[in-house]
Amino acid sequence: MYVLHGTIRKRIETMRIRLKIDWKALTQLPGSKDLSSKKILILDSALRIISEKGLHQLSIAELSRESGISKPLILYHYPTLDSIIEELFFFSGKMARYFIEKNLNREASFETKVMQMIKSLFEWTLYNKEVSEFFILMFHSGTKNPQMQKILKEILQTAHDLWERIFLESMRYKSLEELRIHINGLQSMITGSLIIMISTNRTQDANDLLTEIRLNAEALLGVELPVFELN
Template identity: 25%
Template sequence: MVSTQGRITDKKQAILDSALSLFVEKGFNATSTASIAKAAGVATGTLFHHFPTKNDIMNQLFLSIKQEFASNMVGKVVLSGNIEKDANNLWQTAIDWAIAQPLKQLFFLQYSMSADINVAVRKQAMNSILGFVVELIEQGKQQGIIGDFPSELLLENCHGQYLAAIRYFTDNPQLGNDPKHRSASFKLFWHAMKAQ
């Protein structure tokens, strides 16, 4: 029974892995469910057993990558209570993750702001999975360190700034580990967030 469950999990993960590669390479609309099933080495019926639609694959992929990203952050950053220091540690850890995960980073760049991701799924990822960022923003607002703007808008701004930074480091990989550019990327982000 356990081995059967393991195979199901493996097949589902193979579908997600294949979809990730194909969505990044060909785009969402140009990728068929048949091509995902073929790349995953599963029957089309098996794909539909796990994911009734291609949109379900996209939404699950988005959530699972966001969860992996968040788990990496939480596992590596110990919050100190110093809002700016904690924000910088989270920022730098996020950039490290993006550099270490080039395919997933490209997926974020292509789809994070895409209409192909359901709005409810995007909100779930931002508010539930990345809840620790929401908490940090709220603490910063309460302490007068982060600007007193609507929290959802601040969260979207964080996300947009992050996507801009990883796009820059994707286009200029030689600068991804350059301390001057890494520091500058955080300063630009922080300048947009802090209270004036």
């Protein structure tokens, strides 16, 4: 398993990760992967084990009992437990993009799309608190696992790409430098708030944090943003 230390390792190992994945929708997304029915069954079973018993209870033997697939066949598809975990989080990143894009109205105004994006990021984090916390812990632990580093980088890039599309479609920017400053500033503010919300267990204050982000975003972008509340 990943080389982690102290409280970070203990926290990750005992996490209950609850994430419902629409595998069919995910495999059709750009940059995704094709999955056989056996792989989907293995991954779904792994999610159930992690959700009900914690990451520390995930083993090939337990996975075989849960899925009904023999241990040799599981190892044929996924040679290590790490490879299963990496696959799960690869798809959780794809699911985040699917969720966010589904909630973006391409016909809406720039101001509305900005708030739709912010709201979707908050809601995804709240709906998948354990997954979000896992990524935050992995980020702060400075994981050396190349695949996990790649997944973390892809998740950050996904959010950046969506912001860039919203900003470019607005036709508001004559300078790419100004556009980048606004995107990076907005992304940093939101990421910081989400990290605070999860790491300090302030999920009950999510709407207050959303309001704070809206006000800061208005100051950064020089626009008035609509008031949204989390569902």
